[in-house]
Amino acid sequence: MLRGRQFQIPVQIPPVKDHLIVLGIESTSHTFGVGIIELNNHSVRVLANVSSQYKPVKGGIHPSEASQHHVNVAHSVVKKALDDAGVDVKSVNAVAVAVGPGLGPCLRVGATLARFISAYWNKPLVAVNHAVAHIEIGKLVSGMVDPLVVYISGGNTLVAIQRDKKYRVLGETLDIPLGNLLDTFAREVGLAPPYVVSGKHAVDVCAEWSSEFTPLPFTVKGSDLSFSGLLTAALRMARESKGDRALLGKICNSLRETVFNMLIEVTERSLMLTGKKEILLVGGVASNTTLREKFKVLAEFYGCRYYGTPPEIAGDNGLMIAYTGLLSYLYGRTTRPEDLTVKQRFRLDEETYPWLP
């Protein structure tokens, strides 16, 4: 639990305010989350981090069903966050919201709520890039200043660095994201939903049914990755397994080994290209124990420092939006409620961020 914990801010901030309370809203995909953070000079304290997840009964995420879920839980999640923090909405100094990238209907729930809070209680409003927030919270908790960032989730697979006040993408998926690949495979072969049970993905559970390994298509292009051929090949093999548990286990084990090796390989290439000495793993898939273990060994091998964000902040959460909103607010980046728009395809490398080196 991060609630109550205090962290030194690892980036440059202007000395405009000594104390601030920021409320952040996350609703880009399956999670509706609210986080509240407090600034004290050059450190922040986590006051609250409350989430509610939409879990599809069958199939994948249905955007309008997910947004319906967010609408239903919004009030109670905000209330719980304020209660946890022990603050009244009137004492919040700014409200931040993730405006993208994400699913349109889901994004609009958070945006509407944020506009309302901002307009009704006359609070400054801050728009936050969801991908940037994943990285900033990772930097905050790890204390890393200039890491090689590996960001993997259901919607993103990329390797990035900071340069000239921007995030620069060194490599990314050319087709589907890594989390999406694992989810789609699990769904197609009947292992999911539910996709994650007590912190373990369906593919991880299945991989334990076998320790055998068979090579699958391995597509690395420089620092870019391609997963679609791999998915097709794995599904074709799975169709032939016809209920054979050991064989399906072997396919899951090989699939997992292959995707993680691909990711490791582009990370290695990016390490070589940039000479970075820190590796920061963020995004929902960062809580996968097998992957974390591989990254630990990788970091030891290259003499790098490694940090993987813990599950509470690896997955989508409101805290990261509150923290990144706080940084933006300190730099005077606010938006009027009527000007706030959602950006479904908001890229990580689209905007400059004044706190970056």
Next chain:
Amino acid sequence: MATLTPTLIGRGAEAEIYSGDFLGLKVVVKKRVSKPFRDPIYNRVFIESRTRTEAKILSELYLAGLPVPPVFLVDEEAGVIVMGYVEGSRLSDVLGGLAESSIKKIGWSIGKYAALMHNKGVYHGDYTLANIILTSSEDLVIIDFGLAGYSNDIEEYAIDLHLMSRSAEAMYPELAGVFTRSVFEGYLEYSEVGGDSVIKKVREIRARGRYIEREVRKAVLREKYVD
């Protein structure tokens, strides 16, 4: 036999790099190593197949007159290639300090060499600034063919150009525009595999990236389906 007394001079993403002396020639020994975070079967497959492909393609390109290191010895099972030593700096380290005229010239040559490789049905697979050596006489040498292969698919060729332009954007955002334009110019001049369609494909690959602006994607898709 020769005196090969190797000293470790660097570590790449998949290999250890040694320098040594072979029959009086200064050589580089590239040894692919097993990784503790990789399945043993993958380690073997990777080391053997990548060593074999790299050696084969290097020899073929060298004989065709492309600026790549010559191969002297290969041991597939041990994952070792002994090749000519190239004196110079990685372009990724020095591009920022060059004059615009040099950057244009270099970009143009990088495009030309890509075209010459592709004309032979070879793609590099990791065509980035870090894999181009700039010698003191301002000549270029292409290295690291570990991800290279043979293909007739223009997608593979386009990915080479895409990687080069993206590595420039990541390392030297302010120079990337001029540099990439020169790469494309050089490429178009020498390509015999339909340079126009390869460059069109580069734009299409870009548009496939996650969360690209809708307008760019629309423009690319329109082009794709209209003609």
